[in-house]
Amino acid sequence: MIGFDLQEVAKIKDAEKLLQKIACESEIAYIQKYKTDFPMHVASLWSVKEAVFKALDLQSGQISYKEIELCHKKSGTPYVLLHGQAKAQFKRLNLKKIEISISHQQNIVGAVAIAD
Numbered sequence: 001m002i003g004f005d006l007q008e009v010a011k012i013k014d015a016e017k018l019l020q021k022i023a024c025e026s027e028i029a030y031i032q033k034y035k036t037d038f039p040m041h042v043a044s045l046w047s048v049k050e051a052v053f054k055a056l057d058l059q060s061g062q063i064s065y066k067e068i069e070l071c072h073k074k075s076g077t078p079y080v081l082l083h084g085q086a087k088a089q090f091k092r093l094n095l096k097k098i099e100i101s102i103s104h105q106q107n108i109v110g111a112v113a114i115a116d
């Protein structure tokens with residue numbers, strides 16, 4: 001299954017508030033390193049979570065944003081860890097892996113998630 005999401009950075013009025021709402025502690029620590037482009041990185045995190053949500057064939061409110069955790073390999077390649085209901089759905093659908101890709105372009109960020 002595939003999930004795709006785009007976000008417009010300028011539409012985020014309070015990036016700090018959004019970060020607190022959607023991010024796990026590890027994600028907050030990672031993103032707070034960015035003094036510039038902070039809203040873009042928050043938008044990117046949001047986009048990843050929305051893309052994964054779509055790839056998992058969920059309904060709004062079925063899981064919490066914090067049950068999808070964005071991580072990075074040493075090389076910088078992003079990947080996600082699933083927790084709670086997100087992990088339960090992954091198992092329910094008999095999925096074996098979920099992969100993501102992120103892109104930023106000026107005011108637009110996007111993410112795709114492929115689960116199979």
Ligand SMILES: CC(C)(COP(=O)(O)OP(=O)(O)OC[C@H]1O[C@@H](n2cnc3c(N)ncnc32)[C@H](O)[C@@H]1OP(=O)(O)O)[C@@H](O)C(=O)NCCC(=O)NCCS
Nearest residue numbers: 005006049050053054055057058059060061062063064065
């Ligand atoms: C439903 C939702 C994915 C739609 O997002 P949006 O920003 O309003 O709109 P987008 O442009 O990103 O996507 C719209 C498309 O997503 C698709 N879509 C709608 N619900 C979907 C779902 N549950 N799963 C996958 N795709 C869905 C539809 O094709 C829709 O296009 P259409 O209206 O032309 O048919 C979003 O509002 C939502 O509910 N997100 C999850 C909220 C949530 O529970 N978060 C916590 C965990 S991440």
